[in-house]
Structure formats: structure tokens, C-alpha cells
Amino acid sequence: MNANELTTEIKELNLTYLMLARQMVHADKDMAIFRLGISKDIAEILAVLTPGQILKMSNSNMMLCRIxxxxxxxxxxxxxxxxxxxxxxxxxxxxxxxxxxxxxx
Known part of the structure; x- marks a missing residue:
């Protein structure tokens, strides 16, 4: 896998993660905090992100989630x-x- 492919995969992972995290926060904030390992502050930010903001954030070449x-x-x-x-x-x-x-x- 070359650098361009790797960057594309990271961007797709970021988009998928942010969309899932936002959906989880909307469905059940406390459970999302627990399952994602995020703080209440981050959960509140995720809850108000627009689709455009999620797309813009996901365009980073650095992974936004952490194993x-x-x-x-x-x-x-x-x-x-x-x-x-x-x-x-x-x-x-x-x-x-x-x-x-x-x-x-």
C-alpha cells in the first residue's frame, strides 16, 4: 500500500468513525461515552457537528480515533x-x- 492509498484509507476511517460516533451520541450519550472512551465534552461536540463539519474533519491524514x-x-x-x-x-x-x-x- 503506497502513501496515497494509506491516506485515502485513513480519511475513510475518519469519516466512518465520526458518523458512527455522532449517531451513537444521538442515540444514547452515556453509552456512547462508555463505548467510545470519550469525555462528555467531546460527546457534546460530536452531537452538534453538521455533516459538512464531519466531512471537513474527516479529511485529515491523521486518524481521529484511537485503538x-x-x-x-x-x-x-x-x-x-x-x-x-x-x-x-x-x-x-x-x-x-x-x-x-x-x-x-
Whole structure:
């Protein structure tokens, strides 16, 4: 994959993420905050973004979302495909809920 293709993929990811995040915030703000790992302030900003603003923001060549697998334990739990898959996912959700949310700097 060359640099232009990578940039295009990042822009598409940004657009998809922002549209999904905005939809989640409109449907249930508290659940969106929890599932996206964002602060209340960011959720409020997402709620009022216009489609044009989302399109403009998504045009960045930097990813606007962040993978929250900073913890090997959480990553291992989510990747567990054994018999206890549901339990592992529940434990991972509990651990991720305890992580601090992202803030606007």
C-alpha cells in the first residue's frame, strides 16, 4: 500500500468513525461515552457537528480515533477465542471502563 492509498484509507476511517460516533451520541450519550472512551465534552461536540463539519474533519491524514488496546491483558482477553469468550469480553469491558477518557487538549 503506497502513501496515497494509506491516506485515502485513513480519511475513510475518519469519516466512518465520526458518523458512527455522532449517531451513537444521538442515540444514547452515556453509552456512547462508555463505548467510545470519550469525555462528555467531546460527546457534546460530536452531537452538534453538521455533516459538512464531519466531512471537513474527516479529511485529515491523521486518524481521529484511537485503538484502546494499550493493555496487553485487555488485548489478550478480547482476542481470546476459547470457551469463555463471553466472560473474557465482559472482563475486558470492565477493565477498559476503568481507563481514563480522552480529553481535548
Amino acid at each position: 484502546r488496546f494499550d493493555d496487553n491483558l485487555v488485548f489478550g482477553m478480547l482476542a481470546n477465542y476459547g470457551k469463555e469468550k463471553m466472560m473474557a469480553q465482559s472482563h475486558a469491558a470492565i477493565l477498559m471502563a476503568g481507563q481514563p477518557v480522552e480529553e481535548i487538549c
